[in-house]
Amino acid sequence: MGTALLTDRYELTMLQAALADGTADRHCVFEVFTRRLPSWRRYGVLAGTGRVLELLPTFRFEADDLEWLAQARVVDDRTLDYLAGYRFTGEIRGYAEGEAFFPSSPVMVVEGTFAEAVLLETLVLSVLNYDSAVASAASRMTSAAAGRPCLEMGSRRAHERAAVAAARAAFVAGFAGTSNLEAGRRYGLATIGTAAHAFTLLHDDETNAFRSQVASAGSSTTLLVDTYDVTRGVERAIQVAGTGLGAVRLDSGDLGVQAVEVRRQLDQLGATGTRITVTSDLDEYAIASLAASPVDSYGVGTKLVTGSGAPTCGMVYKLVAREGASGELEPVAKTSASKTSVGGRKSAARQIGDDGRAVAEVIVDGPADQVAAWVSDSADLRPLHQPLVTDGVVDSRWVGAPGVRAAADRHQRSRDELPRGARRLSTGDVAIPTTTLTLD
Amino acid sequence: MGTALLTDRYELTMLQAALADGTADRHCVFEVFTRRLPSWRRYGVLAGTGRVLELLPTFRFEADDLEWLAQARVVDDRTLDYLAGYRFTGEIRGYAEGEAFFPSSPVMVVEGTFAEAVLLETLVLSVLNYDSAVASAASRMTSAAAGRPCLEMGSRRAHERAAVAAARAAFVAGFAGTSNLEAGRRYGLATIGTAAHAFTLLHDDETNAFRSQVASAGSSTTLLVDTYDVTRGVERAIQVAGTGLGAVRLDSGDLGVQAVEVRRQLDQLGATGTRITVTSDLDEYAIASLAASPVDSYGVGTKLVTGSGAPTCGMVYKLVAREGASGELEPVAKTSASKTSVGGRKSAARQIGDDGRAVAEVIVDGPADQVAAWVSDSADLRPLHQPLVTDGVVDSRWVGAPGVRAAADRHQRSRDELPRGARRLSTGDVAIPTTTLTLD
Numbered sequence: 001m002g003t004a005l006l007t008d009r010y011e012l013t014m015l016q017a018a019l020a021d022g023t024a025d026r027h028c029v030f031e032v033f034t035r036r037l038p039s040w041r042r043y044g045v046l047a048g049t050g051r052v053l054e055l056l057p058t059f060r061f062e063a064d065d066l067e068w069l070a071q072a073r074v075v076d077d078r079t080l081d082y083l084a085g086y087r088f089t090g091e092i093r094g095y096a097e098g099e100a101f102f103p104s105s106p107v108m109v110v111e112g113t114f115a116e117a118v119l120l121e122t123l124v125l126s127v128l129n130y131d132s133a134v135a136s137a138a139s140r141m142t143s144a145a146a147g148r149p150c151l152e153m154g155s156r157r158a159h160e161r162a163a164v165a166a167a168r169a170a171f172v173a174g175f176a177g178t179s180n181l182e183a184g185r186r187y188g189l190a191t192i193g194t195a196a197h198a199f200t201l202l203h204d205d206e207t208n209a210f211r212s213q214v215a216s217a218g219s220s221t222t223l224l225v226d227t228y229d230v231t232r233g234v235e236r237a238i239q240v241a242g243t244g245l246g247a248v249r250l251d252s253g254d255l256g257v258q259a260v261e262v263r264r265q266l267d268q269l270g271a272t273g274t275r276i277t278v279t280s281d282l283d284e285y286a287i288a289s290l291a292a293s294p295v296d297s298y299g300v301g302t303k304l305v306t307g308s309g310a311p312t313c314g315m316v317y318k319l320v321a322r323e324g325a326s327g328e329l330e331p332v333a334k335t336s337a338s339k340t341s342v343g344g345r346k347s348a349a350r351q352i353g354d355d356g357r358a359v360a361e362v363i364v365d366g367p368a369d370q371v372a373a374w375v376s377d378s379a380d381l382r383p384l385h386q387p388l389v390t391d392g393v394v395d396s397r398w399v400g401a402p403g404v405r406a407a408a409d410r411h412q413r414s415r416d417e418l419p420r421g422a423r424r425l426s427t428g429d430v431a432i433p434t435t436t437l438t439l440d
Numbered sequence: 441m442g443t444a445l446l447t448d449r450y451e452l453t454m455l456q457a458a459l460a461d462g463t464a465d466r467h468c469v470f471e472v473f474t475r476r477l478p479s480w481r482r483y484g485v486l487a488g489t490g491r492v493l494e495l496l497p498t499f500r501f502e503a504d505d506l507e508w509l510a511q512a513r514v515v516d517d518r519t520l521d522y523l524a525g526y527r528f529t530g531e532i533r534g535y536a537e538g539e540a541f542f543p544s545s546p547v548m549v550v551e552g553t554f555a556e557a558v559l560l561e562t563l564v565l566s567v568l569n570y571d572s573a574v575a576s577a578a579s580r581m582t583s584a585a586a587g588r589p590c591l592e593m594g595s596r597r598a599h600e601r602a603a604v605a606a607a608r609a610a611f612v613a614g615f616a617g618t619s620n621l622e623a624g625r626r627y628g629l630a631t632i633g634t635a636a637h638a639f640t641l642l643h644d645d646e647t648n649a650f651r652s653q654v655a656s657a658g659s660s661t662t663l664l665v666d667t668y669d670v671t672r673g674v675e676r677a678i679q680v681a682g683t684g685l686g687a688v689r690l691d692s693g694d695l696g697v698q699a700v701e702v703r704r705q706l707d708q709l710g711a712t713g714t715r716i717t718v719t720s721d722l723d724e725y726a727i728a729s730l731a732a733s734p735v736d737s738y739g740v741g742t743k744l745v746t747g748s749g750a751p752t753c754g755m756v757y758k759l760v761a762r763e764g765a766s767g768e769l770e771p772v773a774k775t776s777a778s779k780t781s782v783g784g785r786k787s788a789a790r791q792i793g794d795d796g797r798a799v800a801e802v803i804v805d806g807p808a809d810q811v812a813a814w815v816s817d818s819a820d821l822r823p824l825h826q827p828l829v830t831d832g833v834v835d836s837r838w839v840g841a842p843g844v845r846a847a848a849d850r851h852q853r854s855r856d857e858l859p860r861g862a863r864r865l866s867t868g869d870v871a872i873p874t875t876t877l878t879l880d
Contacts, residue, residue, distance in 0.1 A: 001441055005622040006600045008593070010633030012621070017635075017656035023642050030638070055600070068625045114642050121636075125596035126603055153448070156565035157752040159602035160446045160495070163566055181452070182445040185508045193450030195457075196561075197781075198470070198759040201772040202463050202554050216457035227774045253777035280779075302752060311751035312597040312742060319638040332641040334667045337693035339720075341637075 004061045004086070007122045009074060015115055016079040024082075024115040027329060029321040029345045032094070032108040032128060034101070038310040042422045042431040045139045045411060046107050047169040048131030049097035050403040052124055053394045059123060061086055088116050092389035095348070097398065098172050098411030099384060100418060101132075102361045104434045106346045107315070109385070114322065121317040129315050130162060133307035134169035139415060140284040140308070141300055142174030143423045149176040149297040150287075151192050153279060154305035166305040172407045176297075188401035197251075200227040210240040220246035222277060225262075226253065234262055238269045247275040247296065255280060256293045263294035283308050284425055321345045331365075342436070347371045349381035350417070350432075358417050358432050366439030374439055444501045444526070448562045449514060455555055456519040464522075464555040467769060469761040469785045472534070472548040472568060474541070478750040482862045482871040485579045485851060486547050487609040488571030489537035490843040492564055493834045499563060501526055528556050532829035535788070537838065538612050538851035539824060540858060541572075542801045544874045546786045547755070549825070554762065561757040569755050570602060573747035574609035579855060580724040580748070581740055582614030583863045589616040589737040590727070591632050592623075593719060594745035606745040612847045615744075616737075628841035637691075640667040650680040660686035662717060665702075666693065674702055678709045687715040687736065695720060696733045703734035723748050724865055761785045771805075782876070787811045789821035790857070790872075798857050798872050806879030814879055 018024035037044055061069075061083040069075055069083070090112025101107050108124065110117045142150050152170040155163035155178075167175075167183030177190035184191035195213055203209035210223055219241040225233030225248045237248055248266070250258050255278045266274050278290065279299035287298055303309075318341045324330040331343030344365040351360040362381060364371045375383045388395055397403065415422070422431035458464035477484055501509075501523040510520055530552025541547050548564065550557045582590050592610040595603035595618075607615075607623030617630035624631035635653055643649035650663055659681040665673030665688045677688055688706070690698050695718045706714050718730065719739035727738050743749075758781045764770040771783030784805040791800040802821060804811045815823045828835055837843065855862070862871035 003600065005625060006595070006603065007621050008595055008619040008633050009621055009624075009631045010619065010635055013633060013657060014635050014639045017639070017652045018642065020656050021643075021648075021652040023652070026642060028638075028642065069621075072624065072631065074621065074631065114638075118636075118638060121638075122595050122603075123600055126598060126600035129597050130599040130602070155446070155448055155562050156757075157569050158566060159570040159599055159605055160443065160563055160566035161601035162570070162599035163446065163562075165599055179448040179450065181447050181449055181509075181514065184449075184512065185445060191449045191512065191514065193448050193453060195450055195454050197774045197776070198468075198554075198558060198561075199454045199457070201759045201774060202458065202466060202468065202762055203461075204765055208461075212457045212461040212463070216460050217453060226776045229775075251776065252779045302754075306746075306751040311746040314742075317596075319641045322642055325644055334637045334641060335669075336637070336666045336691065339692045 001058070002060060002062055002065065003055050003058045003123055004065055006126065007119065011119050011121055012069070012075045012079065014118055015082070016075045018114055019078055019082055025113050026323040028112065028114045028117050028319055028323070029329070030110045030117050030317050031106045031320045031346065032124060032315050032317050033104050033106050034314045034316070036103050036314065037430055040309070040427045041136060042424065042428060043100040043102065043418060044132060044313065045135040045173050046095050046099050046101050046128070046132055047097055047135035047172045047407070048127040048165070049094060049108070049388065050399045050407065051131060051165060051168070052127045053388060054399050055123060055127065056088060056389065056394060059088065059120065082115065086116070086119070087392060088112065088120065088389070089392035090116055090389070091391070093385045094388050095384050096386045096407070096410055097403065098407035098414060100414045102430050102432060102434050104363060105361055106348050106363060109345070125315055125317050129313045131165050131169040132313045132315070133310055134166045134305060135173040136310070136313070137284070137308035138170040138173035138175055138304055139411065140425060141287055141304065143415070144284045144288040144425065145298055146291060148295065150174065151176060151297060151299045152178040152180070152304060153299045154301035155180045157302040158305040163305065168404055170304055171404060172411055174408065174411065187404045194222045195224055197224065197227045200224065206233060207236050207240060210237055214241045219244045222247040222249050224249045224251065226251055230258060230262065231265065234265050238266070238271050243269065243271040243274070245271055245274045247277050249277045249279060251279045255295070256290055259290070259293040259295050288425060347375065348384040349375050350384055351380050352382055352417070356417065357419050360432050361434040363434060363436045364439060365436065370439045441498070442500060442502055442505065443495050443498045443563055444505055446563055446566065447559065451559050451561055452509070452515045452519065454558055455522070456515045458554055459518055459522060465553050466763040468552065468554045468557050468759055469769070470550045470557050470561070470757050471546045471760045471786065472564060472755050472757050473544050473546050474754045474756070476543050476754065477870055480749070480867045481576060482864065482868060483540040483542065483858060484572060484753065485575035485613050486535050486539050486541050486568070486572055487537055487575035487612045487847070488567040488605070489534060489548070489828065490839045490847065491571060491605060492567045493828060494839050495563060495567065496528060496829065496834060499528065499560065522555065526556070526559070527832060528552065528560065528829070529832035530556055530829070533825045534828050535824050536826045536847070536850055537843065538847035538854060540854045542870050542872060542874050544803060545801055546788050546803060549785070565755055565757050569753045571605050571609040572753045572755070573750055574606045574745060575613040576750070576753070577724070577748035578610040578613035578615055578744055579851065580865060581727055581744065583855070584724045584728040584865065585738055586731060588735065590614065591616060591737060591739045592618040592620070592744060593739045594741035595620045597742040598745040603745065608844055610744055611844060612851055614848065614851065627844045634662045635664055637664065637667045640664065646673060647676050647680060650677055654681045659684045662687040662689050664689045664691065666691055670698060670702065671705065674705050678706070678711050683709065683711040683714070685711055685714045687717050689717045689719060691719045695735070696730055699730070699733040699735050728865060787815065788824040789815050790824060792820050792822055792857070796857065797859050800872050801874040803874060803876045804879060805876065810879045
């Protein structure tokens with residue numbers, strides 16, 4: 001499926017005017033950043049970079065796209081001609097997927113002619129805003145879970161394709177698996193799931209349902225024990241599966257209280273190895289509140305795929321520098337009330353203290369070679385910008401299943417590097433300040 | 441693109457067990473409903489029905505799907521054989537798209553064998569939960585706008601494919617157009633958009649940018665006047681385009697105050713017909729607060745595509761009746777704490793008072809023929825269930841661009857029919873109570 005029409009109309013109308021007035025070829029630098037984090041977040045988690053890169057080669061205007069654009073009179077013939085040959089041939093740099101980010105972090109920088117870079121705004125932002133919203137929420141959940149596995153089960157509460165991206169983003173931020181089969185296939189994620197209440201209700205009684213499930217899936221399965229009465233459900237589960245039952249799932253009621261009761265019952269029945277998994281409107285706070293309960297894993301749905309209070313990030317795609325009439329690259333910035341942007345082609349690094357923990361986000365503005373030299377000469381700076389696309393060619397290490405696995409590893413390191421207070425769930429300041437430095 | 445793997449793994453593992461124990465063929469009735477609305481909503485708006493029906497024929501397990509399921513050992517060979525031949529051959533009834541709904545409204549009812557109906561849970565819920573979340577928010581926005589056009593511009597703040605669904609759902613709830621080109625193409629929606637700040641910044645100065653845009657798009661275009669100073673921007677806009685300029689757009693600052701100032705300035709310049717469109721973090725409350733301001737249209741983004749505080753609906757897909765060992769259809773229900781379901785194959789009607797306004801949501805449980813006769817004999821009941829799929833065949837009037845247009849008309853009627861208090865934005869009770877009636 002092509003992605004070229006997943007685009008706001010104004011990108012094409014701007015292109016038409018720029019092709020006509022000769023500015024379409026001006027070299028431009030667009031920067032993706034967010035102005036602020038939700039008040040209760042101390043860091044954001046970048047996700048979706050790999051998906052942007054996977055989608056980039058599909059951003060082509062095919063014959064049927066062009067036909068519709070012509071018929072709907074979106075743009076003129078000259079613009080249609082340009083679009084017919086469209087290929088992104090520029091450069092994309094940015095934070096590697098899984099990195100923490102902060103206000104003003106230039107998480108992605110797209111360079112090319114105005115024509116080729118302006119068209120990517122909507123696609124880039126759609127992917128990064130949604131995926132990062134999910135990953136930023138997911139990271140707080142896996143942090144609150146303190147090592148107990150978190151499992152993604154939110155597909156039904158997200159658009160059917162967004163659900164696949166959500167499963168991927170959750171994995172980047174430490175989730176152990178997903179219920180979503182397509183995410184399992186496409187990104188090599190572990191898939192999980194055994195039965196819903198409907199399976200119990202389908203059968204003449206709970207015992208018959210459990211027998212059927214154990215016969216089909218073995219006694220290592222997870223039995224859902226709260227369709228009727230939890231105590232009777234646990235009793236029947238062990239009667240049917242024996243003390244080797246893999247797990248029971250609780251999906252209702254006061255999970256903390258029930259987990260204690262069920263653990264006691266399982267132990268009394270001799271099922272000391274049977275685990276307890278809980279699902280039901282969990283978020284990072286509910287997970288934290290269950291820390292002392294005998295829960296073995298968390299299934300998280302709604303709150304995960306909707307970003308736990310922040311269903312999108314506020315990332316924007318702003319022109320920060322462009323070739324002027326002289327042919328030189330010049331910084332540009334708007335001065336709109338409360339929505340200013342800062343001009344200049346920037347790079348970024350994380351300043352690391354003597355204890356190995358992050359101290360500041362350092363954004364560096366200046367000529368590319370000077371910035372690179374300065375960052376590499378500074379022992380306390382970890383450079384954040386990586387080459388993602390060079391001369392239009394995507395660097396394959398960021399995409400597909402290997403890209404996702406690497407991003408998950410990277411997120412763990414990036415989060416471990418943050419100051420200790422960064423994992424607090426309470427409202428408060430961002431974990432590290434952002435400082436800006438101009439070299440010239 | 442196939443949709444069969446946009447599914448939670450447990451649906452397939454349940455299927456495997458049911459195929460093995462002989463219950464897979466039991467006739468089942470699954471019901472989609474929500475337990476509650478967000479506290480500040482007096483009604484919900486059903487959207488996505490047409491999309492469910494469009495996606496249903498693509499729910500096929502193709503060779504590559506089956507190959508992956510086998511390789512990942514999700515299900516056994518017998519189940520793979522069943523999936524290879526999977527076609528939904530059952531019935532789907534439900535509320536027509538655009539209807540208002542309330543807690544417990546049975547907005548969709550899926551009937552078929554357990555095997556064929558259980559597999560649709562995730563896809564049906566993903567579509568209805570997201571699309572209805574957007575439409576429910578959108579309806580409050582168009583209501584608050586009181587006839588001024590609302591335009592959808594939120595693609596960048598939603599997953600790239602969800603953005604298309606959001607534009608469609610917004611249109612169902614009264615939006616006049618969208619920035620999203622794919623939504624324009626697929627559903628015949630009007631597309632809008634002229635220029636971003638980047639276009640002004642690309643040029644050597646604002647006047648040059650405006651000249652270029654007017655040369656390309658004509659003086660009926662909308663010029664974005666807040667890149668630098670709004671007063672100077674408006675002055676330049678009229679200098680360049682003349683007093684016949686179509687509109688100016690304000691995207692920052694205090695929109696209410698600015699609209700007054702800009703209106704006065706435009707009138708003084710003689711541009712009395714030039715409209716003012718505003719964009720910038722609008723939601724239903726911001727729109728309501730601008731009711732007395734000289735604003736001509738609203739562009740809405742983030743809050744629309746994220747459901748303005750409720751980014752998903754809480755719709756669930758519950759087994760409410762199934763064929764028992766005797767071969768008779770029997771109501772079934774779970775009794776889990778705070779998550780009970782009500783058994784029985786139900787229909788629904790809206791009770792209308794003498795003033796033509798809705799009085800109650802009436803859910804009727806009983807034999808299909810008796811329910812139908814009772815509803816049609818009751819002069820004050822408007823039946824809500826429509827046939828959507830019969831013997832596996834989708835009724836074409838609900839899908840595509842015609843389906844969306846009909847849903848938008850229907851929503852307007854359904855909203856007009858609600859009690860007058862239903863449009864209040866404040867927190868409060870749902871607009872009408874839900875009552876349940878059992879015939880036998």
